[in-house]
Amino acid sequence: MSKTRNTENQFTFDLDEALDLEKKAPAAPVHGSGSPGNNSLALNQTETVLELLDHWQQAGWIRPLDVRFARLIQDLSEEQGDAPQPLVLLLAALTSHQVGRGHVCVDLATLLADADSTLSLPPEEPNGTSSFAGPTTGDASQTGPGELLARVSTQECLSALGNALAVSDGSHTTPLVLNGTRLYLRRFWRYEQQIAAGILQRLAQPSTLADPASPAAVTLSEALEVLFKPQNSVGSPVDYQKLACALAARNRFAVITGGPGTGKTTTVVNLLAALQSVAGESTEREGRKYRIRLAAPTGKAAARLNESIGGAVSRLPLAQLPGQVTLADIPTKVTTLHRLLGSRPDTRKFRHNRDNPLLVDILVIDEASMVDLDLMASVFDALPANAQLILLGDKDQLASVDAGAVLGELCQRAPDGHYQPATVQWLQAITGTDIPIALQDTEGQPLDQAVAMLRKSYRFAEGSGIRQLAEAVNTNALNANTLQQARNAEFEDVIWLNGRNKKPSLEDTQALICGHAGSGSPQAFSNNGEGRIDDNGQPLSPPVGYRHYLSLMQNHNLDSNSTTEQWDELAKSVLQAFSDFQVLCALRRGPWGVEGLNELIAHHLLGQGLIPRAEGWYAGRPVLITGNDYNLGLMNGDVGITFSLPWGAGSQNTQNSGDSPQTVLRVAFPASDGSGAIRWISPSRLQQLETVYAMTVHKSQGSEFNHTCLVLPDRLSPVLTKELVYTGITRAKNWFSLITGDTSVFSESVGQRVVRASGLASVLA
Numbered sequence: 029m030s031k032t033r034n035t036e037n038q039f040t041f042d043l044d045e046a047l048d049l050e051k052k053a054p055a056a057p058v059h060g061s062g063s064p065g066n067n068s069l070a071l072n073q074t075e076t077v078l079e080l081l082d083h084w085q086q087a088g089w090i091r092p093l094d095v096r097f098a099r100l101i102q103d104l105s106e107e108q109g110d111a112p113q114p115l116v117l118l119l120a121a122l123t124s125h126q127v128g129r130g131h132v133c134v135d136l137a138t139l140l141a142d143a144d145s146t147l148s149l150p151p152e153e154p155n156g157t158s159s160f161a162g163p164t165t166g167d168a169s170q171t172g173p174g175e176l177l178a179r180v181s182t183q184e185c186l187s188a189l190g191n192a193l194a195v196s197d198g199s200h201t202t203p204l205v206l207n208g209t210r211l212y213l214r215r216f217w218r219y220e221q222q223i224a225a226g227i228l229q230r231l232a233q234p235s236t237l238a239d240p241a242s243p244a245a246v247t248l249s250e251a252l253e254v255l256f257k258p259q260n261s262v263g264s265p266v267d268y269q270k271l272a273c274a275l276a277a278r279n280r281f282a283v284i285t286g287g288p289g290t291g292k293t294t295t296v297v298n299l300l301a302a303l304q305s306v307a308g309e310s311t312e313r314e315g316r317k318y319r320i321r322l323a324a325p326t327g328k329a330a331a332r333l334n335e336s337i338g339g340a341v342s343r344l345p346l347a348q349l350p351g352q353v354t355l356a357d358i359p360t361k362v363t364t365l366h367r368l369l370g371s372r373p374d375t376r377k378f379r380h381n382r383d384n385p386l387l388v389d390i391l392v393i394d395e396a397s398m399v400d401l402d403l404m405a406s407v408f409d410a411l412p413a414n415a416q417l418i419l420l421g422d423k424d425q426l427a428s429v430d431a432g433a434v435l436g437e438l439c440q441r442a443p444d445g446h447y448q449p450a451t452v453q454w455l456q457a458i459t460g461t462d463i464p465i466a467l468q469d470t471e472g473q474p475l476d477q478a479v480a481m482l483r484k485s486y487r488f489a490e491g492s493g494i495r496q497l498a499e500a501v502n503t504n505a506l507n508a509n510t511l512q513q514a515r516n517a518e519f520e521d522v523i524w525l526n527g528r529n530k531k532p533s534l535e536d537t538q539a540l541i542c543g544h545a546g547s548g549s550p551q552a553f554s555n556n557g558e559g560r561i562d563d564n565g566q567p568l569s570p571p572v573g574y575r576h577y578l579s580l581m582q583n584h585n586l587d588s589n590s591t592t593e594q595w596d597e598l599a600k601s602v603l604q605a606f607s608d609f610q611v612l613c614a615l616r617r618g619p620w621g622v623e624g625l626n627e628l629i630a631h632h633l634l635g636q637g638l639i640p641r642a643e644g645w646y647a648g649r650p651v652l653i654t655g656n657d658y659n660l661g662l663m664n665g666d667v668g669i670t671f672s673l674p675w676g677a678g679s680q681n682t683q684n685s686g687d688s689p690q691t692v693l694r695v696a697f698p699a700s701d702g703s704g705a706i707r708w709i710s711p712s713r714l715q716q717l718e719t720v721y722a723m724t725v726h727k728s729q730g731s732e733f734n735h736t737c738l739v740l741p742d743r744l745s746p747v748l749t750k751e752l753v754y755t756g757i758t759r760a761k762n763w764f765s766l767i768t769g770d771t772s773v774f775s776e777s778v779g780q781r782v783v784r785a786s787g788l789a790s791v792l793a
């Protein structure tokens with residue numbers, strides 16, 4: 029049966045508004061409670077499927093929003109005179125469920141091959157209250173999606189979807205889009221198309237640098253010669269930073285990926301200097317320099333780039349560059365993407381879009397692995413068609429919290445280069461570097477020609493345990509020897525605190541976590557963590573725990589006579605000291621999750637006399653902002669510390685907390701502009717926050733801590749993956765400690781991968 033449409037645009041209302049996933053969906057009404065019958069019936073009757081969805085929602089398996097979406101499809105279809113097959117409603121709800129889990133779409137073939145694990149059902153951490161037990165036989169009200177889909181074929185799904193008015197290939201405004209075997213919510217399909225079009229359009233633009241003999245290309249080559257000294261290549265025949273610079277300069281769209289300390293920041297600063305050099309020499313541009321903006325997805329990531337970029341820019345050999353490049357030509361101020369795009373309260377629509385594009389020639393986005401599909405689509409929407417976009421990030425880190433894995437997908441083929449002969453010849457001519465055969469490919473795709481991977485870490489020495497462990501995890505090369513070294517504290521910078529005890533008791537582990545969180549256990553590291561030197565030959569301070577910042581808070585001599593500047597200075601040093609240590613964990617709930625660990629650690633610190641209480645607001649409480657607050661200028665991911673201030677100090681608008689007649693509580697946050705200033709905010713004004721003695725690895729992305737402790741639970745869950753462990757380890761700058769509820773969980777986690785369903789890579793191929 030072929031579907032007939034009354035009009036070209038039968039779903040004429042604003043679909044995005046109706047299906048806005050970020051709006052609070054009212055709980056779907058639960059209809060009936062009788063048994064829907066057996067499985068074969070279940071997929072024959074619409075009401076039966078809807079009842080099943082209600083049961084799954086009640087059990088916390090799927091969200092109210094997912095059920096609402098299926099019901100919406102049914103209602104809209106009926107308005108159009110169509111009765112969608114129950115299978116379509118089921119697939120609609122499951123697609124919505126998958127988007128909630130970070131996937132961009134559902135691949136039907138993958139879904140049908142193993143529905144329960146594709147959908148991650150039953151969930152690890154159910155949020156419902158029902159005692160729904162999961163799949164059983166007999167009573168279909170207890171049937172799970174796996175059981176329900178077990179006898180359905182891909183062809184049946186395609187046929188049901190093909191006959192539904194609510195589904196199209198994207199050429200009609202339908203709530204669902206089917207592309208091959210990939211089923212999308214329309215909004216996410218549109219984002220993917222928008223991003224792909226933005227990339228392809230830029231890759232197709234002719235480059236003024238394409239001819240190596242052109243004046244612009246010659247300037248680029250000269251600039252790279254100045255910026256990259258031959259000694260960079262010592263120990264490695266290829267200077268990948270130089271290659272990355274050249275590739276990114278040549279394309280209107282480019283990606284530079286690399287692990288921690290491989291020189292992404294250094295490379296991009298050199299790239300910007302080289303591009304300004306080319307602009308300075310250009311007769312076409314009449315010497316006008318490019319307007320460049322730097323952005324990162326979170327305030328924390330922006331602040332970190334702010335810190336590192338200034339130093340890199342100040343080291344540039346500007347005087348030797350062609351084109352009269354000055355310090356003012358290279359920006360050092362990094363903003364958040366939301367601020368750059370102009371976010372507005374209560375809407376996801378930004379001030380800058382295709383009708384009001386950004387005034388920018390080159391946009392650099394750092395920590396791009398954290399940018400989700402929605403935000404990346406907004407970036408392309410706001411970027412002028414001829415503006416250059418450069419993405420920086422570590423492709424192996426966890427993907428964004430919301431749907432999509434854009435950077436990971438763009439970099440899928442990066443390890444093997446896939447550079448076409450024309451690219452190879454051009455790179456050789458511009459950089460004077462021979463491109464390894466292993467990176468050449470006559471069949472390379474256009475996107476490959478714009479992706480560069482940095483391969484040498486400059487931050488970690490060869491023998492660094494953090495480096496070896498991270499590499500082993502990332503390349504699936506974790507072997508008994510590396511594990512043994514970690515267990516026996518044979519690395520200078522890594523300890524596995526209970527690595528020799530396969531299954532320690534929960535009580536023992538909790539005591540260990542508490543003690544470690546307080547002191548940082550320097551004695552557990554080889555040589556008590558002493559004797560190491562940093563890049564500049566200065567002694568590295570030994571690993572610390574939370575006692576470090578809390579002691580600073582307790583042992584100052586400021587009082588009501590001290591100035592605001594003095595309190596600001598104290599807050600800066602306390603915030604700095606707090607960032608010297610962080611406990612990370614994988615889960616949110618339970619004894620191994622953020623909630624349990626925060627409580628545990630707070631009670632331990634209270635027992636040690638380091639904080640005055642363990643609940644509510646108190647001096648010393650560290651907090652993590654969990655949602656953007658534009659009125660206060662706070663961004664998701666910002667960290668602040670609570671101080672008890674003498675009446676009148678630190679803030680103009682102090683109000684007595686009632687805590688004591690002489691003091692008020694204020695939370696100190698670093699200013700988001702990278703100025704190093706402190707903002708004092710009353711706790712009562714803070715809306716979305718949590719205590720942050722423990723932080724999820726997800727939230728830690730874009731941050732780095734001098735000493736990082738990763739806590740893994742006592743059993744495997746789908747959340748524990750290679751990407752999570754790698755991201756956790758690479759948050760450590762100098763010291764890394766591991767505590768596990770069961771030693772095997774570490775290796776088993778590394779065996780699990782995050783695979784997000786998406787079609788971006790195939791659209792770009």
Ligand SMILES: Nc1ncnc2c1ncn2[C@@H]1O[C@H](COP(=O)(O)OP(=O)(O)OP(=O)(O)O)[C@@H](O)[C@H]1O
Binds near residue numbers: 336
């Ligand atoms: N080619 C190089 N030669 C020597 N040192 C370098 C080189 N490139 C980078 N470095 C040094 O290595 C360190 C890390 O560099 P950089 O901050 O650029 O790396 P990154 O990849 O941006 O790091 P992150 O993981 O923090 O994002 C810095 O101290 C930098 O000065």
